[in-house]
Amino acid sequence: MTNVSLTLGPVLFHWPAERLLDFYRRIADEAPVGRVHVGEVVCGKRMPFSDPCWPDVIERLERAGKEVVLSTLAAPATVRERRSVADLCGDERLVEVNDITALPARAGQPFVTGPFLNVYNEATAQFLAGRGARAICPPVELSLAAIGAMAAACPEIEFEIFAFGRLPLAISGRCYHARLHGLHKDSCQFTCEKDPDGLAVDTLDDQAFLAINGVQTLSNQVQAFCPTPETLAAHRIARLRLSPHTCDMVRVAEAYRALLDGEEEPGAVRATLAGLDLPGEMVEGYVHARPGWMTAATVD
């Protein structure tokens, strides 16, 4: 048995309001996750579509006993985007800081940091703890050993590792969905909505490699880190983050819960995940301090 918790990260993709409502209804009722992040992280232009559904989503999740965290934009730029960050930071609920912009607005109140914020060492983590950080999900390129070393030096903070989903690798001022369709970001026509798990970017030799999601670039492959409870305990990892995709996320959460509770072996959990409709091959190179695209088999 372990007391490691599951966190459902924010939806990174442009899902229509109906899809978001359906998704979170099912998460509220069925998914064994303790904490659920909601909010638009990638592109402020999508907020008019999703903002109206958050009050209902939050109420439903909280009535089901989930802890709701409000996620803020990773790269706020416009006046409206900056105002939305400040507004969210005024909420009584826990807030996920994804850009330093949010830090002053959240002064004196507890927060968590997402993988978009550069927390690479114990000194930075301790500084943020002094400002109210309660949990830190470091950038995805950090290894399990590095996160474990940070956790050992910062016992007052919960450390979370990005365990499942396409890896968020980069963010830009330029929208690649718009560029692919011959449009500009300012008149993008929201073409990213057509790709609810991101659009695959293959090499000229048709090797699966990356994926685009508006201004964001992700891995084509899906992080599927399936550690034993003992491994997590040894590295003082308190939380695993599951990043939403269109596959059966309730099943994903159940598989991870069984793993954390010692009811299933990592191999069996990998087999379960492989049977779901994942958008790419399962990888876990980063956690082993190797290139992120490497699989469990290739890192050995």
Add this chain to the structure above:
Amino acid sequence: MTAPARMELVCPAGTPSTLRAAVEAGADAVYCGFRDETNARNFPGLNFSAQELAEGVRFAHDRGTRVLVAINTFARVGDVDLWRNAADTAVRCGADAIIAGDIAVLDHVATNHKDAIRLHLSVQAAAATPEAIRFYAETFGVRRVVIPRVLSVPEITALNKNIDVETEAFVFGGLCVMVEGRCYLSSYATGKSPNLNGVCSPPEAVTYDEDGKGMAAKLSGFTIDRYAPGEPTGYPTLCKGRFNAGGKTSYLFEEPVSLNAGSLIEGLKKAGITALKIEGRQRGKGYVSEVVRAFRRAVDAVEAGGDAVEIDRILAGQSEGGRQTAGAYRKVWR
């Protein structure tokens, strides 16, 4: 803030001899780093020892040029002292400023060397809003911010009206199309990254494979571009490669171009920019001398009220060869 009286030209110094070349070509300031992983251009044969830095500072100061030391990678967990010591050494060598992006480094300098050296916020910190910049200024006493290459000139103008620290903008050299300091593409493919190792798309991961279809430029086995027989090959920088997506083959992120915002110097001055930065710490003495000399003349011409045609003529020699762009400074880039 109001536009400064005279823009500063900040130039690259990868080695002691390029430092001297940049100073002699008219740099107002040079920037350099130590020969280790504490700076974002960690290549063999580049960068400075403590003694070389001290000598470089003396040479530059004798000629009225400032020296800025880049300690702009993110400190490795368990080894933060290597980065702290680099900052201490920069102070000891008499450098004028430290360019840092990691809170651990900024906090160390602010706590221990507050009055001894200026702090500049590295582009790696990706501070692009008034709130973020004010946080760094108020918390660590940061005096200047190197702004990310994703903002347009009107956005820079608006930003400068809302902050009271200096801003520095890239005008020539590499073009990162992702927000700097928040891009892990290189480590995803190769295991080495700008934030952790000071390298992007590192040479040891590059191979060129001749096959029936031409020459494939690969990074860790991923084909980043392909060239027809006889066509000159390029370096497989990840975000400047050709990919298949949505049924199209294209330079999806960016063409293999470099940044040249020479024609925008006047606009950047009006936008309130304090300093213009030229990239190229990996480049040789000849290149640095030539580029710095051209930009020196262009900046002086702008400061003297010269017109755009004159500036273009001065910089014409810099636009031969590789393809260039003014990048995000022009709004259509997005």
